Amino acid sequence: MNKSLLLLCQEAKVEPLGLMHLAAVSEDEGWDTTIKPVDFNEGFYSEDVASDIIGFSLYTGIHKRAYQWMGRLREIGRRVIVGGPHASYFPKECAEHADVVVVGRGQEPLRQILSGNMKSKIICGNNTEPLSIPSRKGFYANYPDYKASPIKSMMASLGCPYKCSYCYNSMKRIFPHRSRDVGDLLVELEQLENLSQETQLIYFQDDVFGMDLTWLQEFAERWSFPYHAQTRIEFLDPQKESARKRIALLKKSGCTGLTVAIETANETVRKDVLGRTMTNEAFFRAFDWLSMRNFKVRTEQMLGLPTPDPLETDLDTLKMNVELRRETGLPTMAWASVFVPYKGTEIWRYCKEHGYYNGENDDAPASFFEKSVLNFSDDCKDRMKWLADNFHLLALIPNGHKVARQAVYNDMKDLASLTKYHLYDSELYGVKK
Incomplete structure (x- = not known):
């Protein structure tokens, strides 16, 4: 046995x-x-x-x-x-x-x-060993809902070369970036299609998909199955020739959409607190370029960052998503989480030093969608949580940041009515109240 x-x-x-x-x-x-x-x-x-x-x-x-x-x-x-x-x-x-x-x-x-x-x-672990082709058969047999899902996950690369302050990479890079062999990905895809004919889309869970243009060139020549991937805006800014080439290869290889992180619309906070240097203008340029090429885009942002006025920072981030959608047609969806200061990271130390947090992660939630653990008032945390829960809807509403502001500071219980009258007065009739 x-x-x-x-x-x-x-x-x-x-x-x-x-x-x-x-x-x-x-x-x-x-x-x-x-x-x-x-x-x-x-x-x-x-x-x-x-x-x-x-x-x-x-x-x-x-x-x-x-x-x-x-x-x-x-x-x-x-x-x-x-x-x-x-x-x-x-x-x-x-x-x-x-x-x-x-x-x-x-x-x-x-x-x-x-x-x-x-x-x-x-x-x-050994960081140089290639990944084995995942064994899915037994898991899908025990959990048929996962097998029936039209979206399946794969990894085309491991690790991330960046050291954002909120990530454990800012502590120590244990998982160096390494791309997988394209041939292995094709074998994995073939096994997956044979095992689950319901599969319609691959979601590449890589932190930074397609960073290596040489690898992406080979991938585009050999891969054709529809997929969604995660990357960074630095690799999509059409001001760079490499980004224009990357986007063309993504399109050629079957990429239907991309997930990119804005995190916050406040460039100073993004650079000095989060350790990310991209500009807001880069998002507008990239989204316009992607929109013209029929990509779908999901943005990601963290609400409740350690700032003096977190709700205003969050509302500005929503406003940026609304303006991006108005000017470029993207994002297709805006996703929001609530920031957690993970122990040992640079931002955890920042939060401790500036009085935003005094814990050791005993209070860390099991997901990114719970109330903030920072030293904000309970009222602020409730409003922040409401905004995170409804961010994806508000970003789709024309001038949805105005609805959000009214709700966050007044009545969070009746989003439907607030939205209805906003669309009538501000958007349909064009009157100010």
Whole structure:
């Protein structure tokens, strides 16, 4: 009988791609492998605890509850291993709760663990090893809703070369950027199409897709399946010849849309607090260029940044999205999260030094969409959360920032009526109130 490995992760709408890559490794080593999304905020998960090894994929925000699960499992004699972002940046902390901690990419460490050849409780990954083709079959059999989804996730590259202040890269770059072989991507796509004929679109989860033009040239020559990708505005500014070439290659290869982060409309905050130097003008130039070439675009922004007047900063960011859409036709969608100061990052230190935060991430939420943990008033946090929840709708309304301002400072309970009268008075009749 084969030994068994159970891999646990927090429930999410996006399939657990990283664990699928690891499942391919463990299955090659002869282990029966099960991936199980769970809600760590619920009671202790007791099924399948007979597995020989139980692994946790851990990120900050779920770590405290996951530690409780690990403790219960170890009490009943199960061997517990842990990896993921939180384990990679806080290995000594995680080592107090697990038998083995994986830092960085997990393929080679997992082989060592399964074979019993590890020489340390904390094992560092090999950043040069190519990714295995993910094992999806068992997971899709157990969770048919993921199989039926028309959108599937892939990774064309790993890591990010940038050090934004809110990212763990500002602490230490454990995951260097590296592109995958195009041939491997084609093999993965073929397997995926054979396994799930429902697949209509690939979402590349890379931090910076298509950064390497030489790689992108080969990709464009060999890939044709529709996809959406994430990148940075610096690589899309048509003032640069390289950006114009990149956009043409993206279009040729089947890219239907892009996700880019604005984060905040305040250029000073973006540069000095977030460590990102792009200008607002670059977004207008790039979106105009992309719109003319029929790309769809999603913007991302963080609300509740450590600024003296966070609501005004957030409303300015909404206004920028509204103006972009009015002038260029993009973004197609504007996505907003609520900022979390992750321990050890540059912005976490900034928040501590300037009195915005005094915690150690024990209060970090499990998602980006909860109330702020910064030292704002409860009233401010409530209004900020409302704005984040409705940002995607307000960005689509002509002059939606005006509706947002009225709602945020007056009545957050009746967005439908506020929008209706705004569209009548300001947009249809053109009168001022």
